[in-house]
Amino acid sequence: MAQGQMAPGIVSGRLSSDELTSNFTDLHPPLAPHEAAVAADRCYFCYDAPCVTACPTDIDIPLFIRQIQAGQPRAAGQTIFEQNILGGMCARVCPTETLCEEACVREAAEGKPVEIGRLQRFATDDVMTSGEHPFERAGLTGKTVAVVGAGPAGLACAHRLAMLGHDVVIHETKPKPGGLNEYGIAAYKSTNNFAQAEVDWLLKIGGISIETGSVLGETVSLDGLLEAYDAVFLSIGLAGVNALRAQGAETDGVRHAVDFISDVRQADDLSHLPVGRNVVVIGGGMTAVDAAVKSKLLGAEHVTIAYRRDREAMGASRYEQDLAASHGVRIMCNVQPVAVLGKGAAAEIELEYTASHDGQLSGAGDTVRVPADQVLKAIGQTLEGAPEGLELDGNKIAVSAAGRTSLNGVWAGGDCAAGGDDLTVTAVAEGRDAAMDIHATLSV
Amino acid sequence: MADLTTNFLGISSPNPYWLASAPPTDKEYNVRRAFEAGWGGVVWKTLGAEGPPVVNVNGPRYGAIYGADRRLLGLNNIELITDRPLEVNLEEMARVKADYPDRALIASIMVPCEEAAWKAILPRVAETDADGIELNFGCPHGMSERGMGAAVGQVPEYIEMVTRWCKQYYDRPVIVKLTPNITDVRKPAAAAKNGGADAVSLINTINSITSVDLDTFSPEPSIDGKGSHGGYCGPAVKPIALSMVSEIARAEATHGLPISGIGGVTTWRDAAEFISLGCGNVQVCTAAMTYGFKIIDELTAGLSEWMDEKGYTSIDQVIGRAVPNVTDWQYLNLNYIAKAKIDQDQCIKCGRCYAACEDTSHQAISMSSDRVFEVIDEECVACNLCVDVCPVDSCISMVPMTAGEIDPRTGKAVDPEYANWTTHPNNPMAKAAE
Numbered sequence: 080m081a082q083g084q085m086a087p088g089i090v091s092g093r094l095s096s097d098e099l100t101s102n103f104t105d106l107h108p109p110l111a112p113h114e115a116a117v118a119a120d121r122c123y124f125c126y127d128a129p130c131v132t133a134c135p136t137d138i139d140i141p142l143f144i145r146q147i148q149a150g151q152p153r154a155a156g157q158t159i160f161e162q163n164i165l166g167g168m169c170a171r172v173c174p175t176e177t178l179c180e181e182a183c184v185r186e187a188a189e190g191k192p193v194e195i196g197r198l199q200r201f202a203t204d205d206v207m208t209s210g211e212h213p214f215e216r217a218g219l220t221g222k223t224v225a226v227v228g229a230g231p232a233g234l235a236c237a238h239r240l241a242m243l244g245h246d247v248v249i250h251e252t253k254p255k256p257g258g259l260n261e262y263g264i265a266a267y268k269s270t271n272n273f274a275q276a277e278v279d280w281l282l283k284i285g286g287i288s289i290e291t292g293s294v295l296g297e298t299v300s301l302d303g304l305l306e307a308y309d310a311v312f313l314s315i316g317l318a319g320v321n322a323l324r325a326q327g328a329e330t331d332g333v334r335h336a337v338d339f340i341s342d343v344r345q346a347d348d349l350s351h352l353p354v355g356r357n358v359v360v361i362g363g364g365m366t367a368v369d370a371a372v373k374s375k376l377l378g379a380e381h382v383t384i385a386y387r388r389d390r391e392a393m394g395a396s397r398y399e400q401d402l403a404a405s406h407g408v409r410i411m412c413n414v415q416p417v418a419v420l421g422k423g424a425a426a427e428i429e430l431e432y433t434a435s436h437d438g439q440l441s442g443a444g445d446t447v448r449v450p451a452d453q454v455l456k457a458i459g460q461t462l463e464g465a466p467e468g469l470e471l472d473g474n475k476i477a478v479s480a481a482g483r484t485s486l487n488g489v490w491a492g493g494d495c496a497a498g499g500d501d502l503t504v505t506a507v508a509e510g511r512d513a514a515m516d517i518h519a520t521l522s523v
Numbered sequence: 524m525a526d527l528t529t530n531f532l533g534i535s536s537p538n539p540y541w542l543a544s545a546p547p548t549d550k551e552y553n554v555r556r557a558f559e560a561g562w563g564g565v566v567w568k569t570l571g572a573e574g575p576p577v578v579n580v581n582g583p584r585y586g587a588i589y590g591a592d593r594r595l596l597g598l599n600n601i602e603l604i605t606d607r608p609l610e611v612n613l614e615e616m617a618r619v620k621a622d623y624p625d626r627a628l629i630a631s632i633m634v635p636c637e638e639a640a641w642k643a644i645l646p647r648v649a650e651t652d653a654d655g656i657e658l659n660f661g662c663p664h665g666m667s668e669r670g671m672g673a674a675v676g677q678v679p680e681y682i683e684m685v686t687r688w689c690k691q692y693y694d695r696p697v698i699v700k701l702t703p704n705i706t707d708v709r710k711p712a713a714a715a716k717n718g719g720a721d722a723v724s725l726i727n728t729i730n731s732i733t734s735v736d737l738d739t740f741s742p743e744p745s746i747d748g749k750g751s752h753g754g755y756c757g758p759a760v761k762p763i764a765l766s767m768v769s770e771i772a773r774a775e776a777t778h779g780l781p782i783s784g785i786g787g788v789t790t791w792r793d794a795a796e797f798i799s800l801g802c803g804n805v806q807v808c809t810a811a812m813t814y815g816f817k818i819i820d821e822l823t824a825g826l827s828e829w830m831d832e833k834g835y836t837s838i839d840q841v842i843g844r845a846v847p848n849v850t851d852w853q854y855l856n857l858n859y860i861a862k863a864k865i866d867q868d869q870c871i872k873c874g875r876c877y878a879a880c881e882d883t884s885h886q887a888i889s890m891s892s893d894r895v896f897e898v899i900d901e902e903c904v905a906c907n908l909c910v911d912v913c914p915v916d917s918c919i920s921m922v923p924m925t926a927g928e929i930d931p932r933t934g935k936a937v938d939p940e941y942a943n944w945t946t947h948p949n950n951p952m953a954k955a956a957e
Contacts, residue, residue, distance in 0.1 A: 113593070120591030123914050126874030129894070148591070188871040188915065 082394055084356065084380040088424070089453050090333060091353040093378025099349045106267040106402075112152075115201040118194045119147040127183055130195060133182035135500075135508045136163035140179060143199055156206030157198055157213050164238045164515065165231050166209055167277050168260050169504045170200035171268045174365070176398040178504070181349040207276070212283035217244035219286075222521045225250060225308040227295050229257020230358070231503045232314035232493025234281055235510030235516075241286035243518045247439075248308070250293035257315060258493075260503065262329040262341040265369040267376065294464075296415060301466035305488055310517045313484070313491040317501075319463030323361065326418035332425030336360060336370035336457035343373050357452025358382045359428050361416055362457030364394030370455045371408045382408045383449055386434050387440060416454075417446065417483050425451055462495055472497035482513030490517055525830035527823055529563065529838050530805040532721045534654040534779055536563035536627040538823050539794065539838055543785055543806035544569050544657060546633035546792050548606055551615035554628075558619070560816035561823065566724075566806060569604035569659045570612055572634040572644060577603045577666075577882075583744035586733030588759060596931075597759035599733045601744065601751055603665045604633050617651040629698065633659040633671050636681055638688050645693040655696035658689060660711070660875060661727020663704050663754050673727070675700035679714035686718025688824025698783060701725040701767075703760075708767040713776040723771060724783035726764045728754020734917055735921035757809035761787030767913070769849045772801030791825025798838065799845035853945055858938040860930050861905040861921040863898045864888070869918040870896060876909035876919060884908050900931040 081095045094102070110118060122144040130140045138159050144154035159166035175181075175196040183192035206213055222245045226233045229251035237247040255261050262272040282289075293299055295315060304311045317488050320335045322328070332355065354377040360367045363386035375382045384403060386393055393400060400410060414430035418474045421427060428451040434443040462474055470477040470485035475497040482490040492499075492509030499505040527538040541564035542548050542557055549568035557565055571577055579602055588597035605612055620628045630653045634640040648656060659666075660676030667674040675681045682699060689697045699715035701708060703726040712723050723827055728751045732742045764786025771777045784802030788794050789810040797805045811848025835841055837954075865876070865888075872894040880888040887902035888909060910919045924930060926939030944950050 117592045123873045123875060125872075126878040126890070127894075128874075129872070184871040184873040 081350075081378075084378050087356055087452065089353045089355045092350045093354060094350070096348075096350050097206055098198075099377070103266050103270065103349065106265075106268050107200075109204060110177075110194075110197050110201045114249065115147055115152070115198060118198055119144045121185060122148075122438065123184060129182035129184065130179040130193075133178045134162075135178070135502070135505045135507075136166075136169070136511070138162045138166065138199070139370045140195055140199075143202055144193065144195070145203060147198060152202045152205035152314055153209065154197075155202035156204075159203055160206065161449055162511075163504070163507050164235055164281055165260070165277065165364045165503065165507045166199060167203040167280075168231070168264075168274065169507065170196050170203055171273070172260075172264050173397070173504050174396050174502065177396045207280050210280075213278060214238075214242050214284055216242055216284060216286055218519065219246070220244040222246070222309040223248065224310045224312060224517060224521075225304045226312045226314065227299075227304070228252075228258060228314040228316055228493070228495075229256030229278070229289055229291075230314055230316050230493055232496075232506035232510035232513075233258065233312065234278065234296065235507040236312045236490075236492065236514045237287045237510075238281055238284055239511050239514035240517060241284045243514070245286070245309075245518065245521065247287045249287060249289045250295065250299055250304075250365060251289055251291045252294045254291050256289050256291070258314075262335060262344055263366075264344070264503075265340070266343050266373065270337045278399065295466065299485075301468075301489070309488075309521055312482075312510070312513055312517065313465075313495060314493040314506070315462075315464060315495045317460035317462055317494045319461035320456065321459045321461060323416065324460065325416040327421070327425070328419060330419045330421060330425045330454075332421070332452055333419055333454040333456065336366050336455040336499065337460065339370055340366070340373065341456050343377070349377065352377060354379050355451070357450040358453045358455065359449055359451040360384045360455045360457055361385065362459070363388065363392065363412075364395075364457060364459070364462050365399055367457035368399045368403045368408075370457055371403050372406050374453070374455070375406045379453075381450065382406075383451075384408055384410045385414050385416065385428070385430055385449070386410070386412050388435070389413055411449075414447065415440075415442065417442070419451070419454055420448070421452075425454055427451055428454055445489045460494070465495065478509075480512075481516035482509055483516065525827045525835060526837050527563075527827055527830075529804050531627070531783065531880060532698070534564070534627045534629075534696060535625070536565075536804070537561075537625060538563040538819075539798065539826075540564075540819060540822050541566055541627060541629070541783070541804060541806045542811060543808040544629075544659065545808040545812070546602060547808060547811050549607070549856055551619055552913075554615075554619050555622075557811075557816050557819075558623045558626050558761070561819045562626070562816065562871070563804070564654075565872070566629040566631050566657050567616055567653070568613065569631040569633045570609055570644065570648070571604050573609050573641055573647075576606045576608055576937035579603055579606050580746050582746040586744040586753060587734055588757075595809070596757060597731075597733070597755055598757040598809050598812070599666050599731045599744070599753035599755050600728070601753040604659070608642075613647055613651050616653055620652045620654075626654050627655075629655050629657050631657045631659050633662070633666060636675055636685060636777070638672055641685060641688045642692050645689065649693060651697070653695070655698060656689065656693060657700050657724060658685060659700050659727075660685075661700045661702040661725075661953040663702060663728060663730045664752060670847070673702040673704055675706055676700075676711055676727070677933050681711045682711050683718035684713040686720045687713050690719035696721040698722045698724050700727055700785075702727045703767055703786075705780045707770075709774045709777060712771040712774070712780065716777055716780050720780070722740060722781035722783060723777075724785055725771070726760065726767055726786045728756045729760055729763065731755035741853075756787065757813075758787045758789050760894070761789075761793060765796060768802060769800045769846065772843060772846045773849050780890050782927065784805060791822050794822060794826055795829060795841065796845075798841050800849070801843040801846050803838075803842055854943050856941045856943060857947060858940060858942045860924045861936050862900050862903050862924060863905060863909050863919055864922045865896055865898055865919050867895065868918070869915050871915055871918075871930065872896070873914060875912045875914065902932065904932065 143155040143158040180192035186192040234320040257274040357375040493506035529539040586599040662672035666672035784797030785806040835865040
């Protein structure tokens, strides 16, 4: 019997298994073939299409949509994968509303872009469910590259290198490959264990081995890798999380949103996953929205996103904000946490209204208290565990356009590298491009 | 509300929409439903000679061409004339006509090209009190292999001969239905007129194979792995039909011959276009087969609405209004000069105009790095391709230049006088202007 939404504290089983199953189905169900034909027909096949320019991986979108129109979704999938081997995941998680679909001329014309993301999923699903891997390796070069981190950047880099004939060993800390695709992305965007299926499918290219439990700085060192391999690609992500500067920040019930999301993603049975009755998520990015929506879907009664700046400044797109709102999440802007209150465990959070003067944010004095038995911190991740000797750019590893770091033989990409938007799709682009540069370097 | 009452060859119907001779008019049941729905008339599914009726294939009779959302754009059929006994059809026709005296009921007939065959069937048809007959010289499939249908319609002498028999043995209006599967539709139309036809109707369907199954390599529709050409109809054929109608309407030999327009009439607008090109009424089939008889409500209301807007009070005022504007290419005004103009406020920056012009036409549209598309007047020949490929209605327009302006393409002033190819200096056959 489900506990119900009003059960106090952080408890599991707020909703029945059926309700949970229905809540965590696909956010955007796949297009049926006829739906895809109709959706594809809306594409104008623009000249020098703005959607392609907007895509970090430069997928030839009008071409793949025309291939769907012409009844060949598999060829469409091939077009996508040539540019973006994680096109299946990107079809699910890309914020298309700020990328290709925002650039779509039909967005300008009628506020209703071609459904590029869903069409991409239609095409990539067609290839992936066939079970066949669409690429073959070039003749073996005898070179081996170490990739550190099996997230989107690392996987994209490894695949491209393998395709070009190099062998690749991926060193991954976690027990499963996939990185944030596996541990970090909203469950309602990547259902049916898609992340693992995608990795399995990607590895069919051959020539890639994955060593899990391999931790840079602990079990392996950069020097050791440089010695053992012909090149190293670092895609270690952002392992650190920013601390919450508020009184009572260590109170029970306060935790990092990324850990909460990871628990949801890894849960075998969502009815065993605890969630608060009153959840407050601190932050304004996509992680905040994901954590808030997931809390709601797990059965939290009240979920609030508290963000210190105004709505325009939120990292989450308007689409994501609306998604949260449509799930009943309340978004409070211009408030910052000052204290988590409660005896032994969090019960309330005190938020102070903020004001911005010349870009400087400061507390305005007025405060408000919101019931909060669970506080999820989504206030940003930071680079952690980067090897010594690498030049940094701000808080990230400095890289050239091709992903070269300040050290010879070391490339970097994905969230750990400077530039990019911390998106799956930019990580894929960076991994792929670094692979091309590594290949060029090794081929000399 | 404009009065849609139509008087075609003295046959009155409450509106100009008749159902064409085809599956929708094969039986009393269907025709009664059509009349209840409000159709002005029907041309009954083609009758054959007395005796065992024809048989149809027992597999697919139709093939289709679709738009993306399975909007039916073109239909192909390999169905023959009625496969029900003649007497059954005649009895039903008589009953229906008696019950709906205000509607037009026309008998379509196809019997062998022998005088005796026509002489035999015509009195039987007359007994039904049908308002007239339509001679099916059009069906391009099946029956044509047996020397009927399009096989007659492709030989003007036969058309004239059979029409003459019909006028001799039948005293009500005779309409000759023409096939488009010929090179010059004016010849069969003139033959019909010479034979005494009261009107022609056109077009019948066009020889077609809708598609080929790329697994079995059978044409569609496929009957046990084989296909035969069918007759193509529906929205896709309308432009062909309009042209053929206009040729008959303006040819000296056939000008004034009443025409019943057929071919892809789908909305009121199509009907208005056929009528403006000289048709006294229109016949509809594919649209009814696609959407059912209820479309008559839109067809009648739409035509009436448009006529009210334009101040026309009867169909007669519309008939043939566009005919004087149909001319030969050689008489088109070569001093009429237009330039494409792109409305930047409406432009959605898809660049289709640019691709079309740059790749396939006159390199007369420029593209800036921020996707502003502009017409280069020095190159623009006003071909209209940019207008045709632009997804935004009225974003690009063809703006005529005014007399005296300098055309940047030629450097010459726009001549206010009309001048055509017949007097153009480049024409070796040019006549000196008088």
